[in-house]
Amino acid sequence: MSMATSGIVESFPTGALVPKAETGVLNFLQKYPEYDGKDVTIAIFDSGVDPRATGLETLVDGKTIKVIERYDCSGCGDVDMKKKVTPDENGTLKGLSGTTLTLSPELLALNTDTDKAVRVGLKCFGDLVPSKVRDNIVAQAKLKHWDKPHKIATANASRKISEFESQNTGEAPKLPWDKKIIKENLDFELEMLNSYEKVYNDVKTSYDCVLFPTANGWLTLIDTTEQGNLERALRIGEYSKTSDLHKAIGCLGDAKSVYVIDLSAILGTSVS
Known part of the structure; x- marks a missing residue:
């Protein structure tokens, strides 16, 4: 028996997930068809808005990113990045964990800091993965x-x-x-x-973080390999610059603090 003859709908009706008729949206659009939200910016305060949810990824043109910026206002994921260090001629420096970190020539070239200094911090392991x-x-x-x-x-x-x-x-x-x-x-x-x-518990609780400015905003490197080779580290840029729907950072107070968003969250959303 095929899906057509069995009465099973092959494609999931995602449009029915939003109660447009019950909330009066359909009647409103029929009355004001020109009100499509164009050139309107909306700020949403929510415990977890997922920009990958259907309806939040792009505008009606299918290309323009709909969520233009994301902020973590809770402060619970902030990483202290006040300490500045300057790598030596080989691109090596000491992370806050005591691990020797190495920046490749490519990464050194990306750094636009006038003194070629970088900021260092520690990111909690539990914040990075589900x-x-x-x-x-x-x-x-x-x-x-x-x-x-x-x-x-x-x-x-x-x-x-x-x-x-x-x-x-x-x-x-x-x-x-x-x-x-x-x-x-x-x-x-x-x-x-x-x-x-x-009572065994993993002693390793934090990863070294390195932050520095680039031509395309701030870049964070998180040494999840624990090997010190930052060429293999997790690279995360600012959401407003990269529009990366999976991971991004935000900087606070002249980059003295940084937060990582949406790496481990399993988010749904009630906002459309």
Whole structure:
């Protein structure tokens, strides 16, 4: 049975998602057909407007970007970028995490700062990816960096306890005081290792950020690879310059603070 004969609509009726008839929009357009919103700029305050939503991407011409600017007014995602540093002749500098960062000749050429200085900061890892992706990354890091050494340490602690008990038979309360201290230390070591496994949390919480002006506005580099090679870093420009619907930055106070928008948000929208 084909979709046509089964009565299933092949294309989803996206136009029906907006209640134009119920809100009186259709009657209004019939009465004032020339009122199409041309040359009108609207400011929307909302917890999450997705410019990729149907009806918000472009104007009726299908080319002009409809959302011309985006601001994060909450302040919760702001990154302190007050510190300025100047890369050496090889393009290297120290990030706030202590990692040595390297700017390629291409990136150095993009910097229009008169002193060729850049701003540095730290961006919270949790702000850059959705929660499920973040959990997967943490789980992979745990498997790679934690599980093996932790299991080895736990096995060694258990082995030491077994060896001690085989060499010191009898009940623990009857052991000499010095042996009791050794036994307690061994037991506490194993208990500590087991408790660490239960409360494991990824130590890595932030990525180095580098910010500098270019001919096309401010550019932010986020070292998500943690290798220090900024040529491979995540590049994000200002939304007003790039109109990137997936990721963008905004600068505050002469670029002393920067915020990243719409990298991890899973947004819907109630505004059209």
